[in-house]
Amino acid sequence: MACAVGIMGGTFDPIHLGHLVAAEEARLRFHLDRVIFVPSGAPPHKKDYEVTPAEHRYAMVVLATASNPHFEASRLELERPGPSYTVDTMREFRRQCGDECRLYFITGADAMLETLTWRQPEGIAALCEFIAVARPGYDLGRLSGALSAPIMARVHVLDIPGVEVSSTELRRRAAAGESLRYLTPLAVAQYVRTHRLYREPE
Ligand code: ATP
Ligand code: MG
Secondary structure (H helix, E strand, O other), X not given: OOOEEEEEEEOOOOOOHHHHXXXXXXXXXXXXXXXXXXXXXXXXXXXXXXXXXHHHHHHHHHHHHOOOOOEEEOOOOOOOOOOOOHHHHHHHXXXXXXXXXXXXXXXXXXXXXXXXXXXXXXXXXXXXXXXXXXXXXXXXXXXXXXXXXXXXXXXXXXXXXXXXOOHHHHHHHHHOOXXXXXXXXXXXXXXXXXXXXXXXXX
């Protein structure tokens, strides 16, 4: 049987339950064999704060996904020099998985809207389909107005129980010395503490 793979890209600074719930819901509803988490190397879109070194973000993705046999962490964007574009990433996964594979790019509602600003949205849509996952505070209904018809034809909207967690909020909490418990897997919370991520140097 042909394989079905979901690709979940993100900064993952740090990974949290919102990412994991979105990926697991997509896996179950679309009968995916695997969901591959792809932390960005040097993110072209995020300049409003200092992004944590990629090796830390990758390590936290490994910790968070270890207990799910269907989840994997990819170093693809880490090992590529310069900023990575989704179209290049999806081209590589399409090459690895083969033409028969059902390939999906999974994003939250906010990131799906950003597709418009990505390089070559049509190029991405030719390589894979999209799963746009509900995220509290972002209206999935806006998608059809914002995206062109050929792109919209490749988008599957996935309504999930909203998990109102963001990496921004986790960074704020860590900086303030507040608990991350139950917002991210325990191993990630411990990693953040051990490495003093998101805190001012002593
Ligand atoms: P930041 O606050 O730094 O932007 P974030 O929480 O938005 O972080 P990202 O790494 O930017 O996390 O997001 C990666 C992907 O996960 C995006 O497609 C985003 O829409 C999706 N995502 C993040 N949080 C949620 C959530 N709570 N529910 C559903 N999707 C989410
Ligand atoms: Mg974000």
